[in-house]
Amino acid sequence: MLILNRHAHSVLFDGERCLLPLDRIEPHLVTHTWAGVDRHDPRVFPHTSTVNVFSDEEVEAVCSWIIEEHGVRHVIALHEKAILMAARLRSKFGLPGIGLPTATVFRDKLRMKQAAQAAGLSVPAYAPVDSEVDLWRADWSRGPKVLKPRLGLGSEGVAVVADLDDALHRWRGMGQTPGVEQMQIEEFVSGAMYHCDAVVEQGRVTFAAVSEYVARPGDFAAGGMGGSLHIATGELRERILRLNDRVIGALGLPGAITHLEVFHTARDELVFLEIAARPGGGGIDRYLMRAYGGLNIFEAAIRLEVGMAAFDAGSVSLVDRSAWGVLGFYPGGTGAGRGGISPERFAEFGIAEHKHNPTSGGGPGGGPRHCTDYIDRYVVNASDRESFLKQTEEIRAAYAQGRKAEIQVPHHIATVDHL
Amino acid sequence: MTRLVVLGASANIAAVARGLGCEVILVQKPGRPVEPMVEKRKISHLYSVDFTAKSFPSFVDRVLRVLRVSAVVSVTEEGLLPAAVANEMLGLPGSPPAVVERLRDKALMRQALLQRAPGLSVGFACPRDAEQAARAVRSWGADHAIVKPRQGTASLGVRLLPVDALATVTEWSDLLIEEYVPGPEFSAESFSTGGRHRLIAVAEKRTGDGFVELAHVVPPIAPLDVAAIAAGITAFLDAVGLRDGPAHTEFKLAPEGMKVIESHNRIGGDGIPGLVRAVTGIDLKAWSVGWPIGLGAPADRPSPTAAAAAVAFATAKPGTVREVSLPQTDESTDYLWAVQPGDVVRELRSSADRVGGVAVFGDDPGSALAKAKSFAAQIRVVT
Numbered sequence: 140m141l142i143l144n145r146h147a148h149s150v151l152f153d154g155e156r157c158l159l160p161l162d163r164i165e166p167h168l169v170t171h172t173w174a175g176v177d178r179h180d181p182r183v184f185p186h187t188s189t190v191n192v193f194s195d196e197e198v199e200a201v202c203s204w205i206i207e208e209h210g211v212r213h214v215i216a217l218h219e220k221a222i223l224m225a226a227r228l229r230s231k232f233g234l235p236g237i238g239l240p241t242a243t244v245f246r247d248k249l250r251m252k253q254a255a256q257a258a259g260l261s262v263p264a265y266a267p268v269d270s271e272v273d274l275w276r277a278d279w280s281r282g283p284k285v286l287k288p289r290l291g292l293g294s295e296g297v298a299v300v301a302d303l304d305d306a307l308h309r310w311r312g313m314g315q316t317p318g319v320e321q322m323q324i325e326e327f328v329s330g331a332m333y334h335c336d337a338v339v340e341q342g343r344v345t346f347a348a349v350s351e352y353v354a355r356p357g358d359f360a361a362g363g364m365g366g367s368l369h370i371a372t373g374e375l376r377e378r379i380l381r382l383n384d385r386v387i388g389a390l391g392l393p394g395a396i397t398h399l400e401v402f403h404t405a406r407d408e409l410v411f412l413e414i415a416a417r418p419g420g421g422g423i424d425r426y427l428m429r430a431y432g433g434l435n436i437f438e439a440a441i442r443l444e445v446g447m448a449a450f451d452a453g454s455v456s457l458v459d460r461s462a463w464g465v466l467g468f469y470p471g472g473t474g475a476g477r478g479g480i481s482p483e484r485f486a487e488f489g490i491a492e493h494k495h496n497p498t499s500g501g502g503p504g505g506g507p508r509h510c511t512d513y514i515d516r517y518v519v520n521a522s523d524r525e526s527f528l529k530q531t532e533e534i535r536a537a538y539a540q541g542r543k544a545e546i547q548v549p550h551h552i553a554t555v556d557h558l
Numbered sequence: 559m560t561r562l563v564v565l566g567a568s569a570n571i572a573a574v575a576r577g578l579g580c581e582v583i584l585v586q587k588p589g590r591p592v593e594p595m596v597e598k599r600k601i602s603h604l605y606s607v608d609f610t611a612k613s614f615p616s617f618v619d620r621v622l623r624v625l626r627v628s629a630v631v632s633v634t635e636e637g638l639l640p641a642a643v644a645n646e647m648l649g650l651p652g653s654p655p656a657v658v659e660r661l662r663d664k665a666l667m668r669q670a671l672l673q674r675a676p677g678l679s680v681g682f683a684c685p686r687d688a689e690q691a692a693r694a695v696r697s698w699g700a701d702h703a704i705v706k707p708r709q710g711t712a713s714l715g716v717r718l719l720p721v722d723a724l725a726t727v728t729e730w731s732d733l734l735i736e737e738y739v740p741g742p743e744f745s746a747e748s749f750s751t752g753g754r755h756r757l758i759a760v761a762e763k764r765t766g767d768g769f770v771e772l773a774h775v776v777p778p779i780a781p782l783d784v785a786a787i788a789a790g791i792t793a794f795l796d797a798v799g800l801r802d803g804p805a806h807t808e809f810k811l812a813p814e815g816m817k818v819i820e821s822h823n824r825i826g827g828d829g830i831p832g833l834v835r836a837v838t839g840i841d842l843k844a845w846s847v848g849w850p851i852g853l854g855a856p857a858d859r860p861s862p863t864a865a866a867a868a869v870a871f872a873t874a875k876p877g878t879v880r881e882v883s884l885p886q887t888d889e890s891t892d893y894l895w896a897v898q899p900g901d902v903v904r905e906l907r908s909s910a911d912r913v914g915g916v917a918v919f920g921d922d923p924g925s926a927l928a929k930a931k932s933f934a935a936q937i938r939v940v941t
Contacts, residue, residue, distance in 0.1 A: 171601075172596045172597060172598050172599065172600065172601070172602045173598070173599055174598075176592050176593045176596060177593065177598075178593070179592050179593045181589050181590060181591050181592055182589070184592075185588040185589035185606065186588050186606045187592045187604070187606050188603075188604060188605045188606055189592065189596050189602055189603060189604045190603060190605075191601045191603065193601070196624060197621075197624060197625060200620055200621050200624040200625075201605065201621050203620065204616065204617055204620045204621050208613050208616065208617070498599060
């Protein structure tokens with residue numbers, strides 16, 4: 140099996156347990172050096188290459204060689220940025236799994252919306268942007284719009300533009316960047332944002348969980364906070380699950396883990412935003428694991444890729460109806476030090492896990508590069524939604540206080556992924 | 559950007575390569591450590607590829623060619639031929655595979671000497687069986703012969719056998735026999751550029767009862783005619799066709815002159831480059847890694863830091879290490895290493911079976927060697 144990894148190496152583990160079925164596969168790992176080989180064990184991954192993941196030419200060359208030389212039968216990518224390459228390799232070598240045509244629909248926000256719209260789903264008004272003329276053509280009387288890369292992820296490169304002047308200013312700024320990606324513009328939708336994380340097996344959704352974003356991913360900024368809260372019950376949850384089924388059916392997906400995002404407007408409308416054919420990031424897997432009795436969506440993705448059932452037991456169910464979620468703090472900002480919450484206070488705030496990511500940052504002002512580029516991430520539990528939101532504010536305040544006090548988190552805490 | 563590929567690098571060689579200021583691409587055998595070899599938070603290439611396998615040329619063609627690399631180098635024995643093959647495939651500078659093969663295969667090396675510099679060689683043969691071997695030894699007027707693998711290194715499998723004992727050898731397919739030359743053994747560390755050979759230093763070696771090297775000292779204690787050795791090395795390297803890069807040539811001094819034992823187109827092992835650097839100021843590691851891309855060459859006037867330098871090694875009885883005690887060294891010590899409790903010590907058959915070592919600098923080779931040997935003797939390994 141070829142594993143094309145752009146996450147930290149720890150994504151392949153649950154604590155010390157490797158998520159790969161090592162008794163069934165010989166892993167060939169193609170990764171990077173931004174935490175991509177942290178705590179790498181050559182006995183587990185004797186075939187490992189660290190490559191320039193920004194060069195498709197290089198990645199394709201080395202992966203192609205590995206596939207042919209070692210008789211690789213499965214290619215897996217858990218990160219959005221590797222999805223297309225994995226699909227291209229599958230198509231090129233006739234390997235099972237999502238091929239290039241399907242993967243493109245799940246990656247290209249324009250084609251994704253076209254497919255969803257064709258299936259009768261509500262999507263924000265959108266249009267491709269290939270030149271300034273396309274910006275002039277947009278209907279600016281309908282309010283602000285969102286300018287974003289068609290193949291973007293993690294809200295990277297996304298800009299909310301108030302009017303044509305703003306849009307032109309942003310566009311010209313991007314135009315100065317060589318190799319700027321294909322762009323699209325869409326109507327700005329106000330409202331709460333939700334995500335639905337699902338398992339699709341043989342074209343059928345066999346598991347799905349709905350969560351609410353604590354903050355809109357597009358608003359990520361230095362020193363800010365993001366996160367999600369699992370929604371265990373309710374009519375809105377049921378509606379989002381139905382929408383998720385329709386989108387997956389419309390886009391045609393044989394088997395994969397998906398991450399769908401949707402707006403819930405003030406008019407009680409659900410507006411489909413986008414869907415990815417990979418596990419959601421930013422710690423979603425960690426709280427789903429708590430709520431669903433050991434479900435690991437990354438492990439499920441790997442199992443599906445090698446032709447196994449997503450779960451050992453065949454299915455999973457909700458075992459904890461309390462409010463589970465994740466809160467993440469972005470690097471940078473005005474506070475001194477890296478901030479943090481003393482481990483002694485974890486119980487007080489319902490913090491079940493903490494992960495510190497020393498490789499976060501690198502964006503403007505030392506801030507995040509994308510919406511899950513957290514420097515500190517906490518899996519949080521509360522009795523219900525209201526308590527969770529109250530704890531969120533308390534954690535936010537404590538984190539800010541820790542930032543000011545420059546709390547030095549003990550080394551063993553800082554390097555342990557999961558408590 | 560200049561891109562240098564290093565096959566089978568140690569952490570030290572990887573650091574040396576990066577110190578040259580070029581982009582470094584490591585090709586390591588599968589199962590070798592990855593994390594300590596790469597540079598974190600930047601693009602840092604490392605490929606787990608068995609560069610000794612038949613599939614390596616396809617990796618060169620399909621991956622290294624795409625990377626538009628500038629040169630492929632190795633300072634390990636098993637990486638020399640793959641590096642040469644890669645350079646030839648990609649049209650890059652480097653010693654041709656035929657030259658590397660001639661140095662790796664001692665029979666080919668002897669044949670080349672026989673044709674072009676017979677005075678530097680000794681009697682040799684590649685017998686099919688013990689009887690043929692015995693006939694060859696007797697034809698030299700000798701009663702003993704060296705029996706060694708044609709492509710061995712690190713003294714592994716080298717034996718001095720009486721002619722009567724040759725019958726105990728049952729498999730001859732990859733063996734070579736050579737005339738035994740008594741006396742001390744030396745190594746010449748040289749560097750060649752465009753066919754011009756420069757003798758950088760000569761090291762004198764000490765062995766134990768067998769052929770495993772237990773100490774080296776630079777410069778030699780024995781009085782040597784350096785000009786004659788330089789001439790011999792030049793003749794030898796010309797004979798085997800080496801025009802560029804380092805060479806580590808082991809030789810002995812017979813009454814009729816210099817006799818080449820073996821040679822490799824790489825720097826010497828056993829810490830010899832460190833001894834050479836101290837005594838000559840020339841960094842053979844950097845030069846060896848960087849020469850194909852025009853980097854790493856020594857300054858016009860290198861600055862030695864010591865008049866003499868020596869390294870000596872410790873040995874121990876086979877078994878699992880239970881206890882290790884180290885000597886109290888002094889400021890003349892460059893480095894000290896030893897096995898750890900739990901390591902397994904094997905019978906002393908090759909350099910890899912040694913259990914510790916210490917390198918020192920000194921004012922003269924005699925005292926440097928004596929001190930290194932004294933410290934090494936105090937590395938006590940209980941098995």
